[in-house]
Amino acid sequence: MRADIAVIDLRLRRRALLSYVVGMALYALVIVALYPQFKGATSLDQLTKNGSAVAALFGATGSLTSPSGWLDANIYENFLPLIMLLITVGYGASCIAGQDEDGTLSLATILPISRRAVVLQKVEALTVQALLLAIATMGCVLIGRQFDLTFPVTHLAGLSLGVALLGVDFGLCALAVGSITGSRGTALGVTAALAAASYLVSSLAPVIGWIRPARYASLFYWSVGNQQLANGLSLASVGVLISVGALLTLIAVAGFRRLDLH
Amino acid sequence: MTVVVRAENLTKTFGTHRGIIGIDVSVAEGDIFGFLGPNGSGKSTTIRLLTGLSHPTSGTAKVFGLDPIADAVDIHRRVGYLPGELALHPRLTGQQHVDFAAKVRGLQDRTFLHELVDRFQVDLERPTRTLSKGNRQKIGILLAVMHRPELVILDEPTSGLDPLMQDEFERLMRELVSTGATVFLSSHELDEVQRVATRVAIIKDGHLVVTDTVEALRRRAPRTIEFSFPRTVDPKPFASIEGVHVVAANGKRITLALRGAVAPVLRVAAELDPLDVVARPADLDELFLTYYRDQSAEEPVDAR
Numbered sequence: 001m002r003a004d005i006a007v008i009d010l011r012l013r014r015r016a017l018l019s020y021v022v023g024m025a026l027y028a029l030v031i032v033a034l035y036p037q038f039k040g041a042t043s044l045d046q047l048t049k050n051g052s053a054v055a056a057l058f059g060a061t062g063s064l065t066s067p068s069g070w071l072d073a074n075i076y077e078n079f080l081p082l083i084m085l086l087i088t089v090g091y092g093a094s095c096i097a098g099q100d101e102d103g104t105l106s107l108a109t110i111l112p113i114s115r116r117a118v119v120l121q122k123v124e125a126l127t128v129q130a131l132l133l134a135i136a137t138m139g140c141v142l143i144g145r146q147f148d149l150t151f152p153v154t155h156l157a158g159l160s161l162g163v164a165l166l167g168v169d170f171g172l173c174a175l176a177v178g179s180i181t182g183s184r185g186t187a188l189g190v191t192a193a194l195a196a197a198s199y200l201v202s203s204l205a206p207v208i209g210w211i212r213p214a215r216y217a218s219l220f221y222w223s224v225g226n227q228q229l230a231n232g233l234s235l236a237s238v239g240v241l242i243s244v245g246a247l248l249t250l251i252a253v254a255g256f257r258r259l260d261l262h
Numbered sequence: 263m264t265v266v267v268r269a270e271n272l273t274k275t276f277g278t279h280r281g282i283i284g285i286d287v288s289v290a291e292g293d294i295f296g297f298l299g300p301n302g303s304g305k306s307t308t309i310r311l312l313t314g315l316s317h318p319t320s321g322t323a324k325v326f327g328l329d330p331i332a333d334a335v336d337i338h339r340r341v342g343y344l345p346g347e348l349a350l351h352p353r354l355t356g357q358q359h360v361d362f363a364a365k366v367r368g369l370q371d372r373t374f375l376h377e378l379v380d381r382f383q384v385d386l387e388r389p390t391r392t393l394s395k396g397n398r399q400k401i402g403i404l405l406a407v408m409h410r411p412e413l414v415i416l417d418e419p420t421s422g423l424d425p426l427m428q429d430e431f432e433r434l435m436r437e438l439v440s441t442g443a444t445v446f447l448s449s450h451e452l453d454e455v456q457r458v459a460t461r462v463a464i465i466k467d468g469h470l471v472v473t474d475t476v477e478a479l480r481r482r483a484p485r486t487i488e489f490s491f492p493r494t495v496d497p498k499p500f501a502s503i504e505g506v507h508v509v510a511a512n513g514k515r516i517t518l519a520l521r522g523a524v525a526p527v528l529r530v531a532a533e534l535d536p537l538d539v540v541a542r543p544a545d546l547d548e549l550f551l552t553y554y555r556d557q558s559a560e561e562p563v564d565a566r
Contacts, residue, residue, distance in 0.1 A: 002366075004362055004365050004366050005366075008351070008354070008358075008362055011354070011358075012351060012353065012354070102349055103345070103347055103348075103349025104349045104350065104351055106315060106343075106345055106349075107349075107350070107351070107359065107362075107363070107405070108366075109315060110313060110315070110338055110341075110343045110345075111338055111363060111366045111367060112335045112336075112338040112339035112366065112367060113335065113338075113366055114334065114335050115334070258317070260310070260315070260316040260317055261310070261315040261316060262310075262315075
C-alpha cells in the first residue's frame, strides 16, 4: 500500500508528536523510578480501600503499591490514555475535516488517488502515531524492572497494544465524524464527549454497582480498565478493539465519499 | 470535435443557499475556454463539480466522457487543477509539495517541471508560509501543469502574479494548447480571458447568461459614444432609445453604450447642439458589464 499521504501528515505533525512522546516517556521514567519509595507505603492503599469512588475517578482501584497497581494508577489507566487521545483525536479531527477547512486537503484529493485510499492512509498515519507513543512508554516502563517493578513483559506488551488500539479507535471516531460532517469542531466535540463517558464508565464500574453492566460498552474497559497488566490483554479485548476500529474505518470511508470538499 | 468537458443542467444548492442552477457547458478539445463571472457567481462551485470534489444536486457532468465522482481517479490522472484559493501546507517547502504530487502521479521525467521552475523563477526551497502570495501561486501552477495534463482547470490562476509572470503564464497556456491540451480558465477578469480564450461563458448569480466565441461576442458588443454639450443636458431622451444604455451622465458630458443603428442617437443629440462627439469601436468590457449589471438585458445565448 502506498503511504505518500501518511508520510506527509506525519511530517506535518512530527514536532508535536515528538514533544508528546518525549514528555510521556520522561513522565513514565519518573514514575518507575519513584516506585521503590512507595512500594512499602501501605497508607497509600488506604486511598482505594473500601472501593473509593473518588480514587476510581482518577483511575485508581485495588492495591496501589503492587507493581501493576502502581503502573495502572499512575500511567496506564489515566495519564497515558489522556496523552494518547490528545494525539489521536487531534489528528483524527484534523486529517480530513481540519485539512478540508483550511483548504490543504485538495492538494491530495485532486491527485489520482481514491477517497478510500486517502482515508486508509490517514488510518496508517494514525496507527503509527499511537504505536510510537505506546512503544516509547513501554520502553521506559521496562526500565522499571530495575526498580523492583516486576510484571510479565507479555502483559505489558498486551497493555501497550491495548492503549494504542484505544487511541486508534477514538482517533478513528474523530476521523469518521469529521468525514461525515466536514467539521473539525464537531469531530473533536463528539469524540471528546464519547471518550469522557467511556472513561467514567470504565473507571467507576468497579466501585458503583449500577454502572458495572455498562462497562462492556466502554473502550477503556477493553483496553486498560480490566487489570490488563496483572492478567494480560485478552483475545476478546483485541477482537473488540480491532472490530470497532474496522467499523469506524468503514463509516469514515463511506462518509468521506459523500463529503463535498473545498 | 471531441468534447472534453460537458455539463448538462448542472445544479448545486447548499441548503437554502443558491449555488449554481442548470449550468450547460461544453468544452471542445484544444479550446481555451474562459469561464467568466463576478466574485461569488458560482465559478468555483462549477469547477468543484467538474473535478469531483463536490457532488451535484442534480444534472450531469462528464469529463473525458467519465463521471467526475465515480471515475475520479482516472480523471485526476489526466487533469491538472489550480484552486481559486490555493492553500499549501505552511511548514512544508515548495519542493516537498512538488515531490509529493510527482510521487503520487508517478511522474518520472521531470524535465518539464525543471523548465517551469526556471521560467517562473519558483522558489522551492523555503517553507511556503514565508513566500508571498504570488510565489505561492507559482507553486500552485507547477502542481497543476507539471505532469502535462490533457485538461488544465484553472481558477483565478494569475491572482497575485506580477504582469511579467502573467504574460509568461499566458504563453504557457498557449503552449499547452498547441500540444493538444484543453484549458478551462475561470476568472473574474475579462482582460485575462479575452487575451487567450477562444470561447467564453459568463455566469452570474449561479446562472449561465451567455456562451459564445470571443469573436462573436465582440461583434455583438456595444459601441461607446461620448457627447459634449455647451450646457447641462438631461440624459433621459437617450435612455429611452432602444439599444442604448447611458453609461455616464456628467452634466455637459454623456457617455452611451450603443447596440444597433446610430441614427436615432444622432437625431436626439443633434437637437441638443453637441460640441463634440467621440465614437469608440465595439467594447467587450462594456458587453460584459452589461451582463454583470443586468441579466435581463440579454437573453441567454449559446452559439454552439
